[in-house]
Structure formats: C-alpha cells, structure tokens
Amino acid sequence: MSTTAAAIFNRPTPAKRAETVVFWLLRLATYFVLFCAAFIFIDIGWKGGSVVFRTQAPFLNVPFLTEAPETLNVFTLDGQPRTMGDRAFRAFKATHEAELKGVRIETYVYSAGGIFPNIVGTVLLVAGSVLIALVLGVLSAIYLSEYATDGPFIRFLRLAIINLAGVPSIVFGLFGFGLFVIALDFGVSLLAGWLTMAFMVLPIIITASEEALKAVPRGYREGSLALGATKFQAITTNVLPYALPGILTSSVLSIARVAGETAPIMFTAAFVVRDELPWQVAKWTDFFFQGVMALPYHIYVVASKIPQNEYTRDVQYGTAFVFLFTVAAIAMTAVILRQRLRKRYKW
Amino acid sequence: MRAISVAPAAPVDAAVRAIIEIDDIDFHYGPARALHDITLNIKERQVTAFIGPSGCGKSTLLRCLNRMNDLIDGARVTAGQIRIDGVNIYDPRVDAIELRKRVGMVFQKSNPFPKSIYDNITYGLRIQGEKNKGRLDEVVERSLRGAALWDEVKDRLHESALGMSGGQQQRLCIARAIAVEPEIILMDEPCSALDPIATAKVEELIHELKKQFTIVIVTHNMQQAARCSDRTAFFYLGKLIEFADTRTIFMNPANPQTEAYVSGRFG
Ligand SMILES: Nc1ncnc2c1ncn2[C@@H]1O[C@H](COP(=O)(O)OP(=O)(O)O)[C@@H](O)[C@H]1O
Ligand SMILES: [Mg+2]
Numbered sequence: 001m002s003t004t005a006a007a008i009f010n011r012p013t014p015a016k017r018a019e020t021v022v023f024w025l026l027r028l029a030t031y032f033v034l035f036c037a038a039f040i041f042i043d044i045g046w047k048g049g050s051v052v053f054r055t056q057a058p059f060l061n062v063p064f065l066t067e068a069p070e071t072l073n074v075f076t077l078d079g080q081p082r083t084m085g086d087r088a089f090r091a092f093k094a095t096h097e098a099e100l101k102g103v104r105i106e107t108y109v110y111s112a113g114g115i116f117p118n119i120v121g122t123v124l125l126v127a128g129s130v131l132i133a134l135v136l137g138v139l140s141a142i143y144l145s146e147y148a149t150d151g152p153f154i155r156f157l158r159l160a161i162i163n164l165a166g167v168p169s170i171v172f173g174l175f176g177f178g179l180f181v182i183a184l185d186f187g188v189s190l191l192a193g194w195l196t197m198a199f200m201v202l203p204i205i206i207t208a209s210e211e212a213l214k215a216v217p218r219g220y221r222e223g224s225l226a227l228g229a230t231k232f233q234a235i236t237t238n239v240l241p242y243a244l245p246g247i248l249t250s251s252v253l254s255i256a257r258v259a260g261e262t263a264p265i266m267f268t269a270a271f272v273v274r275d276e277l278p279w280q281v282a283k284w285t286d287f288f289f290q291g292v293m294a295l296p297y298h299i300y301v302v303a304s305k306i307p308q309n310e311y312t313r314d315v316q317y318g319t320a321f322v323f324l325f326t327v328a329a330i331a332m333t334a335v336i337l338r339q340r341l342r343k344r345y346k347w
Numbered sequence: 348m349r350a351i352s353v354a355p356a357a358p359v360d361a362a363v364r365a366i367i368e369i370d371d372i373d374f375h376y377g378p379a380r381a382l383h384d385i386t387l388n389i390k391e392r393q394v395t396a397f398i399g400p401s402g403c404g405k406s407t408l409l410r411c412l413n414r415m416n417d418l419i420d421g422a423r424v425t426a427g428q429i430r431i432d433g434v435n436i437y438d439p440r441v442d443a444i445e446l447r448k449r450v451g452m453v454f455q456k457s458n459p460f461p462k463s464i465y466d467n468i469t470y471g472l473r474i475q476g477e478k479n480k481g482r483l484d485e486v487v488e489r490s491l492r493g494a495a496l497w498d499e500v501k502d503r504l505h506e507s508a509l510g511m512s513g514g515q516q517q518r519l520c521i522a523r524a525i526a527v528e529p530e531i532i533l534m535d536e537p538c539s540a541l542d543p544i545a546t547a548k549v550e551e552l553i554h555e556l557k558k559q560f561t562i563v564i565v566t567h568n569m570q571q572a573a574r575c576s577d578r579t580a581f582f583y584l585g586k587l588i589e590f591a592d593t594r595t596i597f598m599n600p601a602n603p604q605t606e607a608y609v610s611g612r613f614g
C-alpha cells in the first residue's frame with residue numbers, strides 16, 4: 001500500500017515536466033494568435049466603426065455607404081482649414097474664384113465621398129463567381145463520385161484538382177487575364193473576374209461536394225434505384241438534396257476567399273475608378289463585359305497609392321471595416337441557408 | 348431443376364408457373380467467384396427462402412434478380428442466364444430500370460428516405476411522372492394498408508418517416524416497394540434488425556403479400572424460413588446445396604450439410 005502511495009503521490013518525472021512545458025507552449029501559441037487577431041479586429045473595428053457609425057440618427061454615415069469615391073480637397077481660407085469633396089469644391093470655386101487665388105490646395109484622391117460602387121462591385125463579383133463555381137463544382141463532383149469508375153485517369157484528375165487548390169491566387173489572376181481578358185477578348189470585365197475566381201475556388205468546392213455526396217448513405221441511392229429510378233433521378237431527388245448543407249459549408253469558405261482576394265481581380269475585373277454603376281449599361285449584355293470597383297482592390301489602392309494622414313485615414317479604415325462586415329454578412333447568409341436545409345433533411 | 352431434389356415437390360408445385368428461372372449462373376466480384384453454377388426456379392406467388400451461413404452468396408444471388416449488382420464496379424454474371432417471364436434479364440436489350448419496377452426490393456438495413464411518409468410511398472410513382480394527387484393519395488392508402496401500416500400512420504402521413512419505429516420503417520419500405528406494383532418482391536434479411544414483435548408483424552405481412560406477389564426472402568433465421576416460406580434453398584460457399592419444399596429441407600433434408608445447418612450444428 002505505502003509503496004503505491006509513494007509512487008502515485010506528487011512525483012515529478014521528466015515526462016511530466018515535458019508535458020507541462022509543451023502544454024504551456026501550446027497555450028501561449030494559441031493566446032498569441034488570438035491576441036494578434038483581436039488587435040487587428042479591434043483596431044479596424046474602432047477606427048473604421050467611428051467612420052461608418054454616427055452618434056446621432058440615423059446612426060450610420062449614409063454618404064459613405066451610398067456615394068461614389070471623390071477626391072478630397074484640403075485648403076486654408078481666411079485662416080480656417082477647409083476640406084471638401086470634388087463636386088462641392090467645384091461649386092465653391094465657381095463662386096469664390098477670387099478668394100481662392102494663390103491658396104495652396106492639397107488633393108487626396110478617393111478620400112471623400114463614399115464606397116458604394118465598391119460594395120456593389122464586390123457583392124456582384126462574389127455572387128457571380130460563387131454561383132458559377134457551385135454549378136461547375138457540384139456537376140464535377142457528381143461526375144467524380146457517382147459516375148466515374150476509378151482508374152488511373154480519374155486518379156490523375158483528382159490529383160490535379162487537389163494541386164489546383166495550392167496555386168497562388170496571383171497565378172489565377174494572370175491565367176484569367178491571359179485567357180478571358182485577352183484571348184477570349186472579354187476585356188476587364190465582370191465575366192472575366194467571375195470565371196477567374198470561380199476557377200480559383202473550384203478545387204475547394206469539388207473536394208467538399210464530393211465528400212458531402214459520399215456522406216449520403218448508400219441505402220438512399222439503392223432504395224431509389226430499386227424503385228425504378230435512373231441513376232440521375234436517384235442523384236437529383238435522393239442524394240443531392242441531402243448533400244446540399246455540406247456543399248454550402250464549403251461554399252461559405254470559398255465566399256470568404258472570393259470576397260477577399262485582390263490578386264485575381266486586379267487584372268481581370270477591377271477598375272480603380274469608374275463613374276457608372278454596374279446597372280447603368282446601354283444593353284443588358286454589356287452588364288457582363290464591364291469592369292467594376294471592388295472593396296479589396298480599393299483597400300489596396302487607398303492603402304498604398306495615397307499618403308497616410310488624418311485626411312485619408314477615414315476612407316482607409318472605413319473601407320476595411322465595411323469590407324470585413326460585407327464578407328461576414330455574405331458568409332452568414334450561407335450559414336443560415338445551410339441551417340435551414342439541415343433542419344429539412346435530417347437523417 | 349437440377350438441384351438435389353429429395354421429396355416430391357409439394358402438390359401445388361406442378362401447377363404453378365416458374366416466374367424466375369435461374370439457369371446455371373456464375374457470378375464474380377472482380378476476380379473472386381461468388382456464385383457457382385446456381386440453377387433454381389422460383390414459382391409464382393410463393394415465398395422462396397434463401398438460407399445459408401454468412402458470406403455464402405445469398406444476397407449476391409438475390410441482387411442478381413433485379414440487376415442491383417450492375418452498380419458494383421467489377422461485379423458481373425459470368426455464365427448462365429436468369430429468365431423472368433421467359434426473358435433473359437441480362438440481355439443487352441433489357442432495360443434494368445423497367446426491370447426494377449417489376450422486381451421490387453426491400454433491404455436488410457431499412458432505408459426510409461428522410462422525407463415524409465407520404466413522399467416515401469409516392470417516390471416510385473413520382474419519378475415515373477405521376478402527378479395526379481387523387482391517384483397518389485389512393486396509392487398511399489392502398490400500399491400502407493397492404494403493408495398493414497395504415498392504421499398506425501394514417502394521421503401522420505406528412506411527418507418524417509424517420510420518426511417511426513424500426514419495425515414500422517421496414518414495413519414502410521415494403522409499402523414503398525408495393526406502391527409501384529411489382530410482380531416480384533425481393534427481401535434481403537428484412538427482419539435482421541427488428542425485435543421479435545416487429546418480426547412477427549413482418550412475417551404476417553409476408554403471408555398476406557404472397558397472395559399477390561412472388562416473394563424471395565433471404566434470411567438468417569431458420570425459424571423464419573420455416574414459418575414463412577413454401578420452398579427453401581440452402582447455399583454454402585457460393586453453391587446451391589439443396590433446394591426443395593421447405594418442409595423437406597427442415598424435416599427430411601437429403602444432404603448432410605443441409606441437415607447440419609438446419610439443426611444448428613454450424614453456420
Ligand atoms: N461488393 C462486394 N465486393 C466484393 N465482394 C463481395 C461484395 N459483396 C459481397 N462480396 C463477397 O461475396 C461473397 C458473398 O457475399 P453475400 O452475397 O453478401 O453473402 P450473404 O448475403 O450470403 O451473407 C462473400 O464472400 C463476400 O465477401
Ligand atoms: Mg447478405
């Protein structure tokens with residue numbers, strides 16, 4: 001008895017000490033990551049939030065969310081510092097021509113007005129490319145998991161798809177530029193951006209869809225077939241609906257990726273600035289062949305192409321904040337949709 | 348019938364037509380041979396039981412009868428013929444989809460779809476394009492009555508089938524199979540996951556169903572074969588050892604292996 005007690009009671013061994021050290025290392029690593037992430041979110045949330053939100057009704061900075069970017073003009077008149085968006089400044093200049101003579105005017109591009117066209121552009125880019133990727137991805141996954149018989153060719157195909165997932169996004173951007181923008185002559189356009197980003201996320205969607213399809217019990221397929229369904233009927237009525245929640249899970253991931261990427265759109269779809277909104281087109285077919293402004297590209301531009309000072313800070317942080325919020329909102333929509341479907345098809 | 352037949356067949360036999368003729372079938376899963384020269388006839392509106400130890404090929408043979416094995420890569424009938432109503436079902440001109448409408452199947456693991464009871468029953472007709480609500484309603488009631496399930500579920504037809512008990516789920520699968528009005532129903536150990544009371548209900552149902560359908564049932568349970576079937580085939584290691592009247596198989600088997608198996612000495 002006493003020997004057992006001595007053995008088990010409070011005896012530090014080298015193995016135990018190693019365990020404690022490793023445990024603390026793991027814990028600190030996690031805390032460090034959390035701290036960094038929290039710092040970024042709080043910084044953007046605080047500085048960006050103060051741009052987007054207002055303390056008085058309507059509590060939102062409506063112009064920032066509904067107007068197009070403008071150049072900011074900064075000057076001192078009669079000893080008073082003034083800041084003005086381009087349109088307001090032109091009107092002001094017309095009436096104050098004489099007083100402005102000799103006044104030094106600093107201009108900062110994109111720092112006045114809002115980011116409405118960028119929000120619209122990003123939503124359009126995400127919606128279109130995820131739709132294209134889902135259709136193509138689900139069809140490919142159905143082929144791979146339900147129809148293709150395993151062989152060297154199919155194995156090669158799978159390997160190729162997996163490797164595609166590791167290709168850097170800038171390479172997709174160049175690929176899209178070469179194929180869609182130049183060779184197929186789409187120009188810098190929504191369509192070129194959609195296809196480029198769709199290809200970029202296809203590997204995620206195909207792999208996840210295949211897994212979701214595989215998770216549907218065999219019995220449902222066999223049950224359908226035994227009732228005289230064709231394979232295609234069995235898949236559409238009795239396999240795919242149950243796999244959809246899983247497929248949507250993967251699409252949430254790809255939405256975040258598509259919304260966030262700058263590299264693939266900067267050659268294929270994004271304009272630094274464009275005056276018309278996407279629905280202001282002459283023919284409906286023009287819709288697909290127009291470039292758009294987009295949030296991530298705008299962030300890139302305002303963060304790297306204009307000076308950093310108190311006049312440009314608002315648009316920088318505000319855009320980042322709205323961008324984070326937009327991505328989160330799109331992802332949430334997919335999560336809610338998935339939850340709904342889950343409830344409907346449970347087994 | 349080339350199998351070792353012992354006692355004279357039951358009196359009904361002679362008059363009854365053989366609806367399924369299995370003629371010298373060989374079956375392979377890739378290189379592995381699963382069935383060896385199986386020959387047997389299944390008569391119309393009788394219950395034929397397949398018994399034998401696990402892995403002897405009962406399910407394989409059963410799944411040959413509605414070409415369910417077509418779906419398994421590398422699985423194929425390598426010799427012989429299976430004729431249903433005189434037609435070789437492995438003839439390239441035969442449409443497996445149409446065949447499966449005529450030859451229904453109930454699986455070992457009950458597989459109600461995660462839909463409502465109503466949608467489960469109407470599934471087969473809907474995929475054939477039937478949309479008439481009145482006709483669908485009628486089929487639902489007839490099939491559920493046919494599967495002795497109507498009274499238990501008539502008030503919750505639109506609730507999920509997954510909320511039913513195990514026995515009810517299996518009877519739902521039977522109802523779903525008879526909704527498409529097949530001639531033949533194949534059952535692969537339909538009671539293996541059920542408790543004795545649910546099993547008794549399914550067995551009772553089988554008695555009722557055979558007035559209208561030809562039934563082939565695979566079972567592990569010797570008593571079940573004895574209670575439900577008119578004729579019994581005993582398989583061992585992919586070979587048909589003995590096929591005869593159920594009473595003969597159980598009371599007076601010709602083959603010593605059969606005798607050993609039915610008396611519970613192996614398997
Ligand atoms: N899908 C399959 N692929 C390869 N071999 C199989 C497959 N299904 C069954 N087998 C083999 O075929 C033989 C017969 O199996 P099965 O017909 O399921 O037997 P039983 O239903 O009598 O238990 C077994 O040896 C089994 O391992
Ligand atoms: Mg079996």
